[in-house]
Amino acid sequence: MSPECVRQDAESLRREVSRWESQARQRERRLAELERELLEKSSRAESLRRQLDDATRQLEESRRRHGEYVSQPVEVEVESADSQRALAELQAKNGGLQEQLSVQRQLLRELETQLHESQRTCAQLRTQILVYEGEMERAQGQLEVEMQNLEEEKNRVIEEAFIRAESEMKAVHENLAGVRMNLLSLQPALRTLTCDYNSLKRQVQDFPFMLDKAITEAKQEICQVISDVSSTNQELLRKYKREMNLRKKCHNELVRLKGNIRVFCRVRPVSQEEQDSAADAKTMLSFDSDDDAILYLANKGKMMTFELDKVFPPQATQQEVFQEVQSLVTSCIDGFNVCIFAYGQTGSGKTYTMEGVPDNPGINQRALRLLFSEVTEKAPDWDYKISVSMVEIYNETLRNLLGENPSDKLDIKMNPDGSGQLYVPGLTEFTVQSPEDINRVFELGHMNRATACTNLNEHSSRSHALLIITVSGFNSATGNRTQGKLNLVDLAGSERIGKSGAEGSRLREAQCINKSLSALGDVINALRGKHSHVPFRNSRLTYLLQDSLNGDSKTLMMVQVRPGPLTLWGPAFWAPQGCADPTSILYSPVFGPHEYS
Ligand SMILES: Nc1ncnc2c1ncn2[C@@H]1O[C@H](COP(=O)(O)OP(=O)(O)OP(=O)(O)O)[C@@H](O)[C@H]1O
Structure with a gap:
């Protein structure tokens, strides 16, 4: 108890x-x-x-x-x-x-x-x-x-x-005895500490004088360093300007040597359905393991070789594709106008390459994110503004995908400011300041595109979708201003009218698509051939992109190819030489094809 x-x-x-x-x-x-x-x-x-x-x-x-x-x-x-x-x-x-x-x-x-x-x-x-x-x-x-x-x-x-x-x-x-022992052993340390403390105390007393002296010396040194840095800055600025000019000259030289139009080819993987159908799965394409610019096509016992700027095999990832285009994307920060087109027949992977899928985005999103990180790195010398517009061209009609009334038709006009530039009255432009803004813009564009039609998949196959990104920069140190435009275009599917047997409204759609694709081919051929006249006005697409295709602007054509038998490939590989189809560039003397028996 x-x-x-x-x-x-x-x-x-x-x-x-x-x-x-x-x-x-x-x-x-x-x-x-x-x-x-x-x-x-x-x-x-x-x-x-x-x-x-x-x-x-x-x-x-x-x-x-x-x-x-x-x-x-x-x-x-x-x-x-x-x-x-x-x-x-x-x-x-x-x-x-x-x-x-x-x-x-x-x-x-x-x-x-x-x-x-x-x-x-x-x-x-x-x-x-x-x-x-x-x-x-x-x-x-x-x-x-x-x-x-x-x-x-x-x-x-x-x-x-x-x-x-x-x-x-x-x-x-017992503890007390231990503590006593410790105390005895600590006493010498305490004596040392007391000595240190006294000497520190003396130093602290002297410190204000030493500090004053050090501050005066540091001020003198800082003034000296500032004047050195300012002269180094001026030297660096001079070098930077010289480098910029050199870079521009080199770029122009490169463009002159290589032409400012590149052609990449991306072959998409065989889908499950295509795999299930043994005939369809049999691909006639092959790749060169030593040269990523070569694509082989076996046709009627003959091997055709196409030489392009870059060929992406089916296993190429979105990141690998973007890595090859990112220098083009960032050049718009330096004031260049850039166009990236995804071209190919329906189901060949154009939308996958440009838009991507939610967990694996394509060029559009990756480009905007890269631009954000690049302009952030350049701050505070440069102050950049990134704005975005989204446009759809369907049956030669322009629609404002970020506008309040996406079904309203837009027109392309000469800018009344006398600059000779074209502009689209009423086109909505959103300034984006974060990756979250980008997502909101894409969601709005996608929603407006979906509400304007009954079947989005069919509709997107038959219309061109353009994401137009404008990057304007101002350097407060030099007073320099730049403005570049990046046009990311998911073109309509390139079926041949004769083969598809379309009638009525489908025939009109197909005619419009063909007309605008031919016009694009004509413009690209005229630009590559440095013709005195470039027929920009022959389609809404080329007219709208005139500023971004002309002059020292840069163009990339991403030719999308679906695997399977040759009959399924469409005009990308069948267009006869001299045809106005833009893929005829594949048949140009530069790219081939070279035939081997
Ligand atoms: N590289 C790829 N890897 C994996 N899947 C792909 C790839 N390319 C395309 N696909 C898939 O193939 C299908 C067709 O692709 P997509 O819709 O991008 O073709 P498209 O050319 O845009 O067609 P349309 O002209 O009808 O719009 C989609 O399901 C897409 O996810």
Whole structure:
């Protein structure tokens, strides 16, 4: 039992005993009262008895006297009438005394009854007192036993605590001895520290003077460094401008040597459906493991070789493709206009290359993210603004995909500012400041494109989708300004009308697509051939992109190819030499094909 429990038990027993004691005291008081009452009643009974005795004595006296009178009746009768009157009075008195006696007797009986009653009560109370005393003795005995137990428990607990305290004391003494030892060994260290502290204190006192001196020296050095840096900056600025000019010259030279139009080819992987159909899966294409610019095509026992700027095999990833185009993308930060076209027949992977899929984005998103990181790196010298427009060309009609009314038709006009530049009145331009803005813009463009048609997949195959990114920069140090435009174009599918057998509105759609693709081919051929006249106005697409195809702008044609038998490939590989189809560049003297038997 814990000391706390023992203490609580003793406390409750103590309370119980005091309760019993107060009860006993009450009963003792009551007993005393009853005894006092008994005494009173006994003395009253005694006085009544005395009264009774007196009355009896008087009565006896009266009787005796009466007897005397009765024994001498004649004498009385003879003696006098007075005596007779006295006799009558005595008789009346005797009657009264008789009555009094009977009353006193009655009273005595009552008092005797009361006395008996009181004696019985007294006996009962005495018995009760004896019972109480017995109980009290028993309680006292119990209490003493409990007290004894508690005393023993207390002694045991105290003994245990004492033993514990002794062992703790011993441990504390040991610790103390260790601490004393440590203290002894620390004393020399303390002396060293005190010495160090004193010397530091002296140094701190000297510090303000030293600081003043150091600040003055540092100021002089900083002034010197600032003047050195400023002259170095001017030197660097001069070199930077010279490098920029050199870079531009080199680029122009490169463009002149290579032409500013590149052609890449991307072959998409065989889909599950195509794999299931054994005939379709048989591909006639092969690649050169040593030269990533060569594509082989087996046709009627002959091997044709196409030489392009770059060929991406089916396993090429979105990142690998983007890596090859990123220098073109960033050149718009330097003020160049750039066009990247995805060209190919329906299902060849144009949208996959340009837009990509949510978890693996294509050139559009990657280009915007790269532009963001590049312009951020150039801050704070350069301050850039990136704005975005989205346009769709369907049946030679221009639609504003970021506008409030995407079904409204837009027009292309000459800018009234006299710059000779074209512009599209009413075309919505969003300034984007973060990758989140880009996502919002793409979502809006996609939603507007979807709401304007009944079947988005079919519609997107038959319309050109353009993402136009304008990057304007201002260098606060040099005052230089730049403006470049990046046009990312997902062209409509390039099916041949004759083969598709289209009629009515489908025929008109196909004619429009062919017309605009031919116009694009004409423009590219005229630009590559450096013709004096370039027929930009022959289609909405080439007219809209005039600024971005002309001059020192850069163009990339990404020819998308779907695998499978030759019959499925469409005009990309079938266009006869000299045909206006833009893919005829594949047949140009530069790219081939070279036939081998
Ligand atoms: N490189 C690739 N890797 C994996 N899947 C691809 C690749 N290229 C295309 N695909 C898939 O092939 C299918 C057709 O591609 P996509 O829709 O991009 O073709 P498209 O040329 O844009 O067709 P359309 O002219 O009808 O718009 C899609 O399911 C696409 O996800």
